[in-house]
Amino acid sequence: MNPIGRLRSGRSLGAGLGAAVLACAVLPAVLPPxxxxxxxxxxxxxxxxxxxxxxxxxxxxxxxxxxxxxxxxxxxxxxxxxxxxxxxxxxxxxxxxxxxxxxxxxxxxxxxxxxxxxxxxxxxxxxxxxxxxxxxxxxxxxxxxxxxxxxxxxxxxxxxxxxxxxxxxxxxxxxxxxxxxxxxxxxxxxxxxxxxxxxxxxxxxxxxxxxxxxxxxxxxxxxxxxxxxxxxxxxxxxxMGQSLALFAVAVMIGPHHPEGAVLGGVFGAVMATIMDKLSLPQDFGGVLFGAGALLALRSGLSQTDMTRMRKRERDARGLLDATGGARPGDAPGGPGGPGPVTVPAPRPSGDPRVPALKVSGLTVRFGEVVALDAVDLTVPEGAVAGLIGPNGAGKSTFIAAATGFVAGYEGSVELAGVPLDRLGPSARAKRGLRRTFQTTAIAPELSLYEYLTIGSGRRLPRAEADELLEFFGCPPGDVPVSVVDAGSRRLLDVAAAIAAKPEVALLDEPAAGQSAAESLALGRRLTEVPARFGVSILLVEHDMELVQATCAQVTVLDFGHVIASGPTAAVLEDPAVRAAYLGTADVPAS
Incomplete structure (x- = not known):
């Protein structure tokens, strides 16, 4: 948190403690028994x-x-x-x-x-x-x-x-x-x-x-x-009726904030008295709470959430105006275009180093449907590899199975030579296999700094967090996610995956919804990630320009089969790959 954020947080805590002291000093002295x-x-x-x-x-x-x-x-x-x-x-x-x-x-x-x-x-x-x-x-x-x-x-x-x-x-x-x-x-x-x-x-x-x-x-x-x-x-x-009534109040007001808990307590304590003074049935208070809870569930936010979020968004817009906001199209380290992209050369075939990620014979069945059939894929250490294929080829299923989100697959997944097949998703992530999703689901209440804290699994030094955000062209860290556009959220998701310094990050269409300039800028950043952060990358993308500019090698899936794998330029010239993308012929699985 920057000095302004720490000051606001300290003021909030001080105001709450001051209100508690004032209530203890004044209310017992002025209220009747x-x-x-x-x-x-x-x-x-x-x-x-x-x-x-x-x-x-x-x-x-x-x-x-x-x-x-x-x-x-x-x-x-x-x-x-x-x-x-x-x-x-x-x-x-x-x-x-x-x-x-x-x-x-x-x-x-x-x-x-x-x-x-x-x-x-x-x-x-x-x-x-x-x-x-x-x-x-x-x-x-x-x-x-x-x-x-x-x-x-x-x-x-x-x-x-x-x-x-x-x-x-x-x-x-x-x-x-x-x-x-x-x-x-x-x-x-x-x-x-x-x-x-x-x-x-x-x-x-x-x-x-x-x-x-x-x-x-x-x-x-x-x-x-x-x-x-x-x-x-x-x-x-x-x-049990008490729990129901308080649950409705909680959904409506939001007691995860202290002021919400106080308001909920006051409503719960005085509602019966208010109903009696107004000559209304006591159950009417429950009806009001229930209606408020339904409205809160529909909007997805409690009253205190909405109040706090509006204030944070006002402050964030001022911060964005002061700093110029995010610059997704800028090159890392400064403004301007993305500049030339240097694609790392593929490693020699005799390279003795252990692959960062090795997937062998990966087969996934959903009932009678074979989503993946004996797929082999390797992500070399310190490289950006690609995984491409038409819609429905099995790319997202591959990522889900490799990261533990699909149980009961056949084959093996090894990370730096260590088998991961008996581990669940969170355990694989802790071992160093991270992923992003096609659709981001980031809590809007969080700031960018807080989301990086979750993604990295540790309290990031502020300088390191700022470096990551600047490198990927994200807004300042104190900005809440609720004011960040969809494209920047995808970049934030990638930054959170890299922040953990995993062995391999599997990125599922990180450039979706971005312009050509933003996509090329992302490609430049991704090519620098292995050397700068020590993270190997498997990039799943439909953007062929991004794949060509970023990946040293690429694997192509079609109907769950690998139809080509090798250096990017050679694979993209393969007639079977062209046929699969253009739909001009039936392509046998290799």
């Missing part, structure tokens, strides 16, 4: 909303059982109170949150196989089951009316409100810090494309389970705070 009680309810609800912010707002998982996690936290706090366990309320509160973690992980396991509405049904099923358990087994202390005493000096309503605000603030700061790590950023990518996340070396399973675990912990803390507010709870405090 009933409204202080509502303020406590709002603060507790805001804590629970933060758990929705992790699992729903960041990871994009439809979880309808967060109040069940809160019930676990409350149960543990009340049980320890009845037992007279050492440590006091603060230790019990922490233990209540930790007790919800393994349950959250267990509920998250189905998310590794199912998603969307099906996963929502699973989590709602857990909420229903939890309701049955709580109704059959009263919470500790309910039978003999053992009350939970609030800890000093927070034993008054005003003091307890201060405690709840402190807990909310600590959690908000902690979640903010997590959100800036690769794990936190990966949740945004998971929400938009699990395939892209896996291609960047993100373990989808680990990332999802971490989101469930952290959200369950936060919800458990919220449940413990609710137990402290009420001194004794009943199953109705954690009914």
């Amino acid at each position: 009933y409204w202080i009680y509502l303020a406590i309810s709002a603060a507790v609800s805001a804590v629970v909303m933060q758990s929705f912010g992790v699992i729903v707002g960041r990871a994009g998982v439809m979880s309808l059982c967060q109040m069940s996690f809160a019930a676990i936290g409350a149960w543990v706090v009340l049980k320890l109170n009845v037992m007279g366990a050492p440590g006091g309320f603060f230790a019990w509160l922490l233990l209540g949150g930790l007790a919800a973690v393994p349950v959250g992980v267990a509920i998250g396991l189905p998310a590794l196989r199912i998603r969307g509405v099906n996963l929502a049904v699973v989590t709602f099923g857990f909420a229903v089951s939890a309701d049955i358990v709580w109704n059959a087994n009263p919470f500790p202390g309910a039978a003999d009316l053992t009350m939970l005493d609030r800890p000093a000096p927070f034993d008054t309503d005003g003091g307890y409100f201060v405690l709840c605000v402190i807990v909310f603030t600590v959690l908000a700061v902690a979640l903010r810090a997590i959100g800036r790590t690769r794990l936190g950023l990966s949740w945004y990518e998971l929400r938009h494309s699990e395939r892209s996340a896996a291609a960047h070396g993100v373990s989808v399973a680990r990332s999802k389970l971490a989101a469930f675990a952290i959200s369950a912990f936060v919800a458990g803390i919220g449940g413990g705070l609710l137990a402290g507010q009420l001194s004794m709870v009943v199953p109705g405090n954690f009914a």
Whole structure:
């Protein structure tokens, strides 16, 4: 982040902490007792909303059982109170949150196989089951009316409100810090494309389970705070309907931002009072939340997302105007045309070095359809190789199989002499086999710097990130992806793949949608990548000019068969290749 970005971030954090201090100092002194009680309810609800912010707002998982996690936290706090366990309320509160973690992980396991509405049904099923358990087994202390005493000096309503605000603030700061790590950023990518996340070396399973675990912990803390507010709870405090209502609020408002969590907590606490004052049925509030959630789902953005994005886009446009924006047609290192492209000479046939990528006998079947039939392909170390063929020839299937996105193929894939066939996509990416996609699915909430952090698998030094962005002609790193055009997003995707310094990067039509000048500029950059970044490249393209200008050797597919392979100039002159592209004859597979 540049100095301006760090200043804005520091101001945002300072403003949030200032608002928390002001609320603690003013509200207990000016509000009447009933409204202080509502303020406590709002603060507790805001804590629970933060758990929705992790699992729903960041990871994009439809979880309808967060109040069940809160019930676990409350149960543990009340049980320890009845037992007279050492440590006091603060230790019990922490233990209540930790007790919800393994349950959250267990509920998250189905998310590794199912998603969307099906996963929502699973989590709602857990909420229903939890309701049955709580109704059959009263919470500790309910039978003999053992009350939970609030800890000093927070034993008054005003003091307890201060405690709840402190807990909310600590959690908000902690979640903010997590959100800036690769794990936190990966949740945004998971929400938009699990395939892209896996291609960047993100373990989808680990990332999802971490989101469930952290959200369950936060919800458990919220449940413990609710137990402290009420001194004794009943199953109705954690009914499954509560999870549904809060889920709708989360989708509508966006509690992954602190202001969204606060607004969600306030709505949840005061909506019943507002409905009563307006003489409206209590269910009417749920109808309003449901309608707002539907609108948010339709737009794909919550209210706080939209507000923040508008501000970021205004700032980004000013930054683009100040820096001249992206220059996709410029040559690396300065403005102007792409300049001459020097194609690396093909390596001698007797070169003893191990190929960077060697694919042997790759066969992929989809039912009775043979998409790839015994395909052999080698990407030499330190070279740019090409893979071409008509539409439907099997090029994208080759990339998907080589990078682990197609299971059950025949043949072998070796990276620097090491077999990868037993590894999944994220493991292959970590070993050094990266890919891009024909259609980019980059989270618009991310900045270019943040996307490079995900792609590289590490916190890039700012100088290195700036070098990559400038080399590929991308906008400045503080610009959000939401204001970047489709062509620049493709370049950003390539930059993210190269940022990881893999052995081989498989680029699936990176020049699609770009002008001739932009395509040639990209070709110049790609020819410099092996020497400059130590990354070999397999380029899949339809742009023959780009292939001729960039690739030292090329392999041609047609109907899943290799019909030619070798130095680029010789292959493109092959009559079988010309026939396959022009459609003038049936071409037998070689």
